[in-house]
Amino acid sequence: MSTAFALEQRPTAIDFATTPLGRSVLFGCFGALLAVSVPLRMVIVVLGGAACSAFAFTGRAWLILLATLAALMLDPAWYSNETFEAFLAERYAGELISIRTIERVTLLCFFVASAVALAYVRRRPQSLFARRPVLTLLVAIAVLTLLVWQLDQLGLGALWLALPTKILASFMWFLCYAVVDQRSKQPQPIALSLGLLRPFWGSWSAPIGKGASYVSRFRAEDARELACTQLKGLKLLAWSLVLQLASKSLSAAADGAGIPPLEAAVRAYAEGAPAGRTAAWAALIVAVTVGALELAMWGHRFVACARLAGFALRRSTWRPLQSRTLADFWNRYYYYFKELLVDFFFYPTFFRVFKKRPRLRTFCATFMAAGVGNAIYHFVRNVDFVWSLGPVQAIEGYGSYAFYCTLLALGIAISQLRADARADQNTGGVVRSLWSFACVWGFVVCLHVFGGIDDRSVSFTDRWFFMLHQFGVRS
Amino acid sequence: MMSAQPEQIATFIRSCLDAHRDVEPVEHDESLFLSGRLDSLTVTRLVVFLEDTFGLNFADHPFDVAELDSIDQIAQFVNRSAS
Numbered sequence: 001m002s003t004a005f006a007l008e009q010r011p012t013a014i015d016f017a018t019t020p021l022g023r024s025v026l027f028g029c030f031g032a033l034l035a036v037s038v039p040l041r042m043v044i045v046v047l048g049g050a051a052c053s054a055f056a057f058t059g060r061a062w063l064i065l066l067a068t069l070a071a072l073m074l075d076p077a078w079y080s081n082e083t084f085e086a087f088l089a090e091r092y093a094g095e096l097i098s099i100r101t102i103e104r105v106t107l108l109c110f111f112v113a114s115a116v117a118l119a120y121v122r123r124r125p126q127s128l129f130a131r132r133p134v135l136t137l138l139v140a141i142a143v144l145t146l147l148v149w150q151l152d153q154l155g156l157g158a159l160w161l162a163l164p165t166k167i168l169a170s171f172m173w174f175l176c177y178a179v180v181d182q183r184s185k186q187p188q189p190i191a192l193s194l195g196l197l198r199p200f201w202g203s204w205s206a207p208i209g210k211g212a213s214y215v216s217r218f219r220a221e222d223a224r225e226l227a228c229t230q231l232k233g234l235k236l237l238a239w240s241l242v243l244q245l246a247s248k249s250l251s252a253a254a255d256g257a258g259i260p261p262l263e264a265a266v267r268a269y270a271e272g273a274p275a276g277r278t279a280a281w282a283a284l285i286v287a288v289t290v291g292a293l294e295l296a297m298w299g300h301r302f303v304a305c306a307r308l309a310g311f312a313l314r315r316s317t318w319r320p321l322q323s324r325t326l327a328d329f330w331n332r333y334y335y336y337f338k339e340l341l342v343d344f345f346f347y348p349t350f351f352r353v354f355k356k357r358p359r360l361r362t363f364c365a366t367f368m369a370a371g372v373g374n375a376i377y378h379f380v381r382n383v384d385f386v387w388s389l390g391p392v393q394a395i396e397g398y399g400s401y402a403f404y405c406t407l408l409a410l411g412i413a414i415s416q417l418r419a420d421a422r423a424d425q426n427t428g429g430v431v432r433s434l435w436s437f438a439c440v441w442g443f444v445v446c447l448h449v450f451g452g453i454d455d456r457s458v459s460f461t462d463r464w465f466f467m468l469h470q471f472g473v474r475s
Numbered sequence: 476m477m478s479a480q481p482e483q484i485a486t487f488i489r490s491c492l493d494a495h496r497d498v499e500p501v502e503h504d505e506s507l508f509l510s511g512r513l514d515s516l517t518v519t520r521l522v523v524f525l526e527d528t529f530g531l532n533f534a535d536h537p538f539d540v541a542e543l544d545s546i547d548q549i550a551q552f553v554n555r556s557a558s
Binding site: 184213214217218314327331338339342346347350351352355358362365416419 | 509511514515516519522523526533534538539541
C-alpha cells in the first residue's frame with residue numbers, strides 16, 4: 001500500500017519532475033493544495049521563495065531572505081495570540097497608523113538589529129552574547145518585559161517597547177540558532193541566517209529546520225535528489241490536508257455529540273456543575289487527539305514547503321502512535337521543539353555535571369531540557385501575559401504549566417534511564433506493545449489537563465480537583 | 476589521550492544500532508544522527524563512551540552533533556581532539 005504512494009521512488013516520476021514541464025506541474029499542484037488553507041498571496045510568496053531556493057544559481061541566501069521578509073510583511077502577526085491582540089486593542093485603539101503597519105516596521109528594524117548582532121558575533125566569537133545567547137536574550141527579554149509593564153502601569157504608552165519585546169521573545173530561538181551558526185567553524189552567510197529567522201516556509205517559535213548550518217546539510221545536491229525531495233514535499237502537504245480534515249471532522253463530531261471543550265469541562269467542574277465523568281473523559285481525549293492532529297498538520301505543512309525549497313528536512317511529527325516509551329514519544333511528537341531543548345538545555349547540562357555518575361547525569365540533563373527548558377520556552381513565548389495580568393499573577397497562573405513540565409520531565413527522565421538499562425535487550429511482543437501504547441498515551445492524556453489549557457485564569461487547583469474527580473477520588 | 480581506531484568505534488555503534496533493533500549494515504561514512512537512525516539518547520551514550528575510552532572532555536568546546544555523525548567523523552573528531 002505504502003509503495004503505491006511512493007512517487008519519489010518511481011524513476012518515471014523523478015525524471016518528469018526534473019524537466020521544466022514537470023517542475024511547473026509539481027509547483028502548480030503544490031500551490032493548489034497549499035491554497036486550500038493559505039491565502040493566495042502567501043502561496044505566491046512560498047512558491048516564489050521555494051523556486052528561488054531550489055533553482056537559483058547565485059544569490060540564493062539573499063533570495064531566501066527576501067522571501068522570508070515578504071512572508072513576514074504579509075503575516076506580520078504570526079507570533080500573536082488572543083491575549084496580546086486584546087492588549088494591543090485596549091491600549092492603542094484609535095491610533096492613526098494601524099498596528100499591523102507598526103508591526104511591519106518593527107520587524108524590519110528587528111532584522112537590521114539582528115544583522116548587526118550576528119556580524120558582532122562573527123567578529124567577537126568570545127563575547128558573552130556569542131557564548132551564551134540563551135542566557136543573554138533571557139535577561140534582555142526579562143528586563144524589557146518588566147520595563148514595558150512598569151511604563152504601562154504609569155500610563156505611558158509603551159507600544160514602541162512592547163512590540164519589539166514581543167518580537168524579540170518570539171524570535172528568540174531563531175536568533176539563538178543563528179548565533180550558534182555564526183560561531184561555528186564554517187559559518188553560513190549572515191544573509192542566510194537572517195533568511196531563516198522564521199523562514200518563508202513557516203514555523204512556530206521553535207524553528208522548523210533549526211538554523212542555517214542544519215538546513216544546509218539537508219540541501220538536495222543534484223536535480224534528481226531535488227526532484228525526490230520536492231515529490232516528498234508534495235506528498236507531505238497532501239497528508240497534512242488529510243490530517244486537517246480529520247481534525248475538523250473530529251471537532252465537529254465532538255461538538256455534535258455534546259462533548260464540551262476541555263476548558264469548559266474544567267470550568268464547569270470548578271463552578272459546581274460538572275459535565276459528567278464520561279463526557280469529561282471524552283473532552284480530554286478529543287482535546288489531546290485534535291491537538292496532536294493539528295500539531296502534525298502544521299508541522300507537515302512547514303516541512304513540505306521547506307522540501308519544495310530543496311531542503312530534505314525531517315518531519316516534525318513522525319508516527320507518534322508507535323511510541324513505546326515516553327522518551328520515544330518525546331522524540332516523535334514534536335521533533336524540532338525537542339531538538340531545541342536538547343541543543344540549548346540538554347547538552348550544556350550533560351557535558352558539565354555529574355560526569356562520574358552517568359545515570360544522575362542523564363537524569364539532570366533530561367530534567368533541564370524537558371522541565372526547565374520547556375517551562376522557559378512557553379513562558380517566553382507568551383511573555384505578554386505579564387503585561388495583561390501583571391508579573392505576580394502571570395507567574396502564579398503559570399504554576400499549572402510548571403507542574404506539567406515537572407511531571408513530564410520526571411516521566412521522560414525515568415523512561416530514558418529505563419530505556420538505557422534495557423538497551424541491550426530485545427523487547428518485543430504484541431501485548432507488551434499494546435501495554436506500552438496505553439501507558440504512554442494514558443500519561444499524555446492525564447497530563448494534558450495541566451499543560452493543554454493556555455488560559456492562566458483556570459487555576460492549578462481547579463485542574464487538580466478536576467482530575468481527582470475523573471478518577472473518582474473526589475465527588 | 477588515546478587515538479581512535481575506527482573499528483573500535485564501529486563496534487560501539489553496532490551495539491547501539493542493535494539496541495534499536497536496527498540490523499541493517501552501517502558504512503563508515505554513513506549518517507547516524509542527522510539521518511535519524513540513532514536518537515539523542517544515543518548521542519549521550521556515545522559521549523560517555525568517548526569520554527571513558529579516549530578521555531575526551533566535551534565541556535571544553537561547543538558541541539555540534541554533526542561533527543560526530545558517522546564512524547569516520549567520530550574517529551577524526553577523537554584524533555583531532557587528541558592532537
